[in-house]
Amino acid sequence: MDRKVMIEFENYTFKYFSQAEPTLHEINLQIYEGEKVLIVGPSGSGKSTLGHCLNGLIPSSYKGETTGTLRIEGKDVSDQSIFERSGQVGTVLQDADGQFVGLSVGEDIAFSLENDGTDQVKMKELVDQVSALVDMDQHLKSSPFELSGGQKQRVSFAGIMVNDVPIMLFDEPLANLDPATGKTAIDLIDQIHQQFHKTMVIIEHRLEDVLYRHVDRIIVIEEGRIVAEGTPDALLAGAVLSRCGIREPLYVTAIKYAGVAPDESLxxxxxxxxxxDQVKAPLLAWEKAQRKSPEKAEKEEILRISNLEFSYTKKRQILKGIDISIKAGEMVSIVGRNGAGKSTLAKVICGFVKEDAGDVFYKGQSLKGQTIKERSQIIGYVMQNPNQMICKPMIYDEIALGLRLRDVPEEEIEPRVEKVMKICGLTPFRKWPVSALSYGQKKRVTIASILVLNPHVLILDEPTAGQDYKHYTEIMEFLKELNDQGVTIILITHDMHLMLEYTPHAIVLSEGEKLGDASAAQILSNPEVAAAANLKVTSLYDLAQKIGLPEPSKFVQQFIDSEKEVR
Structure with a gap:
């Protein structure tokens, strides 16, 4: 039986008016009814542009020149309005806050129904049904902006499901979610797919997290062209993903370390x-052959948080008796669910908010009474949302701003800014306005604007969110280089790969309390701690269990040590 083609690109090329070269080149692609497809590719590859073509933002909001044909449900869409397209393709954006229009969850879900003039009784029934499906029926009167990241995602899902669109497009749905909430989001996408047989198109960097549930096909885009497509089994057995800078699942890397040649039959x-059965013996042999990592000399304490307590209002305490010791030159990750208090802890350390009790010490000296400006001489902070940091229209001026405020001579500013722009992959955009950048590119600008100040302690809130593996590696290798030179780095992150690969020391927060303080390998090999903090045990832990190793955390640590040697 022939499958119905829902989406068809035929010799499709698109060039933005502001650019000299096309972003998409000769795209030929068919996506079938009820298929779940994952689109991957490095930043700037054109995958988001492909999504914009699908949902009508191109040409409605982003103007350019198009050749070739795009058909949705068999119809050429070149003359379609964005309103007509919204009846075929529903989109969940990367930044959920940018998608909300209602003052309450119920209003937001009902927005498109109101635009269509739907009867009030039928509208309420539909909103109740869809909100129950995404488990948000108890929050219909809440403001969308008061919700957690995962809840915001659910409201966005409901907002497009209420119209019963045949195609659902997810543009980096995991970018701002903690690991367990991301896992729940993938579960929800899978549930909707199975229950309603909709056509699902997912654009995402985090390959391993998406593959937690079945995907029919992966489409790989590089430099505006489709360079590969196939089943996950087939593509992970080949070299195209790593060649294009896509991070393969950790268990696949471990299998390669054990000398197993990747094959589709695996x-x-x-x-x-x-x-x-095909990988067990080689993995056990590899594990047995690994050397124990040498003990490192104890360093002096640079930052100590003692019995720290903080609340924004009297009704809810955010931080509860936090005690943390961080050594000079460490790279530390602070992890936990959305709302656990991670960002608030960083704000207290930087002096943005004042603790209710306890103290913060830098090299044994209390920071009580020091102004934000005084603390900024030693502690740099990069916020999670780049839009909350950027205040200059041009990229170069934004990065140079901190140096200019400190009266650094202009002849010294230029080489420092140029060096940091190169490291953060921003040199091609040197003369661009910030408004022309993607969310991930803006993130790199904010990191560069703090790195250029050479702080002693650097706190970064989700430094790699929205970054492809190439840029993720570039940023993290630069941070590691800084760390090797003695800069103490604290990373607030949901990225378990980052936590494992780069931070030997991990601190876990849950409900404002310290739940764990150990090596990253130990934390991500502890199902109880992971579950309590909305983390996700690493697939290396699962692999170690499947091959019968008694100490999974030891296997995870051996993998991390091997990764460092390879890097």
Whole structure:
């Protein structure tokens, strides 16, 4: 039986008016009814532009020149309005806050129904049904902006499901979610797919997290062209993903370290489908051959948080008796669910808010009474949302701003800014306005604007959110270089890869309390701590269990040590 083609690009090329070269080149692609497709590619590859073509933002909001044909449900859409397209393709954006229009959850879900003039009784029924499906029926009167990241995502899902669109497009749905909430989001996408047989198109960097549930096909885009497509099993057995800078799942890397040649018969697409019998013996032999990592000399304490307590209002305490010791030159990750108090802890350390009790010490000296400006001489802070930091229209001026405020001579500013722009992958955009950048590119601008100041302690809130593996690696390798030179780095992150690969020391917060303080390998090999903090045990832990190792955390640490040697 022939499958119905829902989306068809035929010799499709698109060039933005502001650019000299096309962003998409000769795209030929068919996506079938009920198919779940993952689109991956490095930043700037054109995958988001492809999404904009699908949902009508191109040409409605982003103007340019198009050749070739795009058909949705068999119809050429070149003359379609964005309103007509919204009846075919529903979009969940990367930044959920940018998608809300209602003052309450119920209003937001009902927005498109109101525009269509839907009867009030029918509208309420539909909103109740859809909100219950995404488990948000108890929050219909809440403001969308008071919700957690995962709840915001659910409201966005409901907002497009209420119209019963046949195609659902998810543009980096995991970018701002903690690991467990991201896992729930993938579960929800899978549930909707199975229950309603909709056509699902997912654009996402985090390959391993998406492959937690079945995907029919992966489409790889590089430099505006489709360079590969196939099943997860087939693509993970080949070299195209790593060649394009896409981070393969950790268990696949571990299998390669053990000397196993990747093959489609291994069923690498998921840890659950993996053919363990073919990899067990080589993995056990590799594990046995690994050397124990040498003990490192104890360093002096640079930052100590003692019995710290803080609340924004009397009704809810955010931080509860936090005690943390960080050594000079450490790279530390602070992890935990959305709302656990991670960003608030950083704000207290920087002096943005004042603690209710306890103290923060820098090299044994209390920071009580020091102004934000005084603390900024030693502690740099990069916020999670780049839009909250950027205040200059041009990229160069934004990065140079801190130096200019400190009266650094202009002849010294230029080489420092140029060096940091190169490291953060921003040199091609030197003369661009900030408004022309993507969310991920803006993130790199904010990191550059703090790195250029050479702080002693650097706190970064989600430094790699929205970054592809290439830029993620560039930023993290630069941070590691800084760290090797003695800069103490604290990373607030949801990225378990980052936590494992770069931060030997991990601190876990849950409900404002310190839940764990150990090595990253130990934390991500502890199902109880992971569950309590909305983390997700690493797939290396699952792999170690499947091959019968008694100490999974030891196997995870051996993998991390091997990664460092390879890097």
């Amino acid at each position: 069923r690498l697409g998921s840890i659950e489908t993996l053919n363990i």
